[in-house]
Amino acid sequence: MAAERDHLAASRSALTRMRERTAALDSSAAGDWVSRMYLESAIFARMKALADDPTVPLFFGRLDYDPGHADALGERFYIGRRHVSDEAGEPMVVDWRARISLAFYRASKAEPMGVVLRRRFGFQHGEMTAYEDEALLEGVVEDHSEILESEIERPRVGPMRDIVATIQPEQDVIVRSDLDQSVCVQGAPGTGKTAVGLHRAAFLLYSHRDQLSRQGVLVVGPNASFLRYIGDVLPALGEIDAQQTTIEGLVGATLTRLNAxxxxxxxxxPPVATLKGDARLAEVLHRALWSRVQPPTEGLLVPRGSRRWRLAPYEVEEVLAALRARGVRYGAARGMLAQRLAHGILVKMEDSGDSPDDRVQDAVARSREVKRYVDQLWPPVDPARLVLRLLGDPDALAAAAEGVLTAEEQALLLWDRPFKAPTSARWSLADAVLIDEVADLVERTPSLGHVVADEAQDLSPMMLRAVGRRCSTGSTTVLGDLAQATTPWASRSWEDALRHLGKPDAHIEQLTKGFRVPGEVIEYAARLLPTIAPGLEPPTSVRRTRGELEVVRVEDDELLDRLAALVGTAVDRVGSVGLITPDVLLPRVVDALTRAGTGHAVLGDESADAAPVEFQVQLDVVPASLAKGLEFDHVVLLEPAALVAGEADHVTGLRRLYVCLTRAVTSLAVLHTEDLPPELGSP
Known part of the structure; x- marks a missing residue:
């Protein structure tokens, strides 16, 4: 133990030297101001990557290799969150993503991968407290690790942590999958699918640094609260380049790009939003856009010097047909049209005996006559105005939707009153997604190198298309659980979702081993699966502790008093506490906690989040609509029947209930005055 602590201290000293060496770099050595700015940015990023948090273990494992191993030759490697080397360049800590670290996660008695001994370290507040050894080439290896178990069950306080020390073999296979392979992870609650997706992003950034630093990596989450919850994971792994956003932020960036x-x-x-999210709207928008291209009613006449050159209408029609046959986007084809028309004029000049060059063609393409003619045949399009017209003009919608949408569906899409300008319209999220679709039809959306889409089961087909456009030439990691689909437009199968995403060949992985949700809780929640997701394999908990489940019924006038007692008991224990309530009961619950003097934060309340707090808030009041993706050591769930009744239909309500029941890591208390949904059975 003393030797290992000495190595930890020496590794921290080496990391400090690496940071000091980086800080000493002189950006004034750059040849010009552009190079200097680039160098300063690189130094700043490197300094952030080398930051050391003494409360976080610098390494968590050790591998001792067989002297006969081809790569390691009997060497010893300490596995950690980042690479640390000594003054001679020898590795003191090896990044967990390096190829030599693979055996830490995959080696077994059956396949030792050249490892003689695997050691796991236990830490408390950054101080080494224990270690466990597995001798893979001799004797019997214990399947159970107390250090691994204690790390998995460690109380959750604050944002989501990385799981780099506890990645399981089936998770590691997903994390290390190739960049060119899109992966869909169907993960039951507590299986670590979100962490797997984030760790895959970190692995790809490490393995393909040059490529992804240029192309970019994006994480798309369901809401801002969820992004704050996961926001520290990638920086903790030394990755600060990945961007994070929501669907609202994704399409909002398009509006910004359009100078809207x-x-x-x-x-x-819900019925309107569901229809606007239907993939058939893509065809409607495509028709509406390309209907703007008009056949010529007269030829093009271009004066040049003392002569006039003319393209006949049939010649112009041939140019238009050729451009449309190329399948390029509307804006790109419009930009080509002027040059194609100018080329036609150029050919006539050559036929008459002239010898014009490319400069003449460019001059003709920029001439007032050609520009005016192009605007008549192929007018510029503002995506928002096109969507505005479709949703406000019955005739325009009928022309674009004929044979695609029924008359009843068209009536459902139309606004109650037309808006004259985009700035006066009350755009919804579904409307913004439609604008994003049109914007891509006009000008191609730039593709990123990799996109991670979490809680993807809740995205509509049109939203999935919006995400897919951001990785059209890259790859994606799709994360979700069909049993937790709680929007009316949610996906019912991953095959359909991947088709809308533009990744039909993505590999689908299923995670069913729960590492966070205790057995008694997950089994209680799984009673809903035959109704909400009959095709899914029920999850199982691999934890030895069964957890605590309490279902309490009280009279209505006792509800708030009993709630205060349950919350008080939970707050007195170690770890985080989440009070999950139906959205409709949120004001009543917050008022009761305030009157009782119980310190709390309200998830999703930006003003409350920003307010100064004089004590450590351990209790989060969570509206049921924001519970997805979050975890708490202790959960108090209020009024399941009211929660189910608050959704658009009974099955969607049961899915929301399934989400809320599976947020607990240690204990779950269900408090109700109304009858529980019959699908839950008796407590």
Whole structure:
């Protein structure tokens, strides 16, 4: 133990030297100001990557290799979150993503991968407290690791942590899958699918640094609260380049790119939002856009010097047909049209005996006559105005939707009143997704190198298309659970979702081993699966501790008093506490906690999050609509029946209940006055 602690101290000293050496680099040595700015940016990023948190273990494992191993030759490697080398360049800590670290996660008695001994370290607040050894080439290897178990069950306080020390073999296979392979992870609650997706992003950034630093990596989450919860994972792994956003942020960036002076400020009723999210709307928008291209009614006449050159209407029609046959985007084809028309004029000049060059063609393409003619045949399009016209003009919608949408569906899409300008319209999120679709039809959306889409089961087909456009030439990691689909437009199968995403060949992995949700809790929640997701394999908990489950029924006038007692008991224990309530009961619950003097934070309340707090808030009040993806050591769930009734239909409500039941890591208390949904059975 003393020797291992000495190595830890020496490794921290080496990391400090690496940071000091980086800080000493002189950016003034650059040849020009552009190079200097680039060098300063690189130094800054390197300094952030080398930051050391003394409360976080610098390494968590050790591998001793067989002297006969081809790569390691009997060497010893310490596995950690980042690479640390001594003054001579020898590795003191090896990054967990390096190829030599693979055996830490995959080696077994049956396949030792050249490892003689695997050691795991236990830490408390950054101090080494224990270690465990597995001798893979001799004797019997214990399947159970107390250090691994204690790390998995460590109380959750604050944002989500990385799982780099506890990645399981089936998770590691996903994490280390190739960049060119898109992966879909169907993961039951507590299986670590979100962490797997984030660790895959970190692995790809490490393995393909040059490529992805240029192309970019994006994480798309369900809401801002979820992004704050996972926001520290990638930086803790030394990755600060990946961007994070929501669907609202994704399409909002398109509005910004279009210099739009409007934003999402409206909301659709579920049937309307579901229809706007239908993939058939893509065909409607495509028709509406390309209907703007008009056949010529007269030829093009271009004066040049003392002569006039003319293209006949049939010649122009041939140019238009050729451009449309190329399948390029509307804006790109419009840009080509002027040059194609100018080329036609150039050919006529050559036929008459002239010898014009490319400069003449460019001059003709830029001439007032050609520009005016192009605007008549192929007018410029503002994506928002096109969507505005479709949703406000019955005739325009009928022309574009004929044979695609029924008359009833068209009536459902139309706004109650037409808006004259995009700035006056009350755009909804579904409307913004439609604008994003049109914007891509006009000008191609730039593709990133890799996109991680979490809680993807809740995205509509049109939203999936929006995400897919961001990785059209890259790959994606799709994360979700069909049993937790809680939107009316949610996906019912991953095959359909991947098709809308543009990745039909993505590999689908299923994770069913729960590492976070205790057995008694997951088995109780799994009673809902035959109704909400009959095709899914029920999850199982691999934890030895069964957890605690308490289902309590009280009279209505006792509800708040009993709630305060349950919350008080949970807060007195170690770890985080989440009080999950139906959205409709949120004001009543918050008022009761305030009157009782119980310190709390309200998830999703930005003003409350920003307010100064004089004590460590351990209790989060969580509206049921924001519970997805979060975890708490202790959960108090209020009124399941009201939670189910608050959704659009009974099955969707049961899915929401399934989400809320599976947020607990240690204990779950269900408090209710109304009858529980019959699908749960008796407590």
């Amino acid at each position: 002076k409007y934003a999402v400020r409206g909301a659709d009723e």
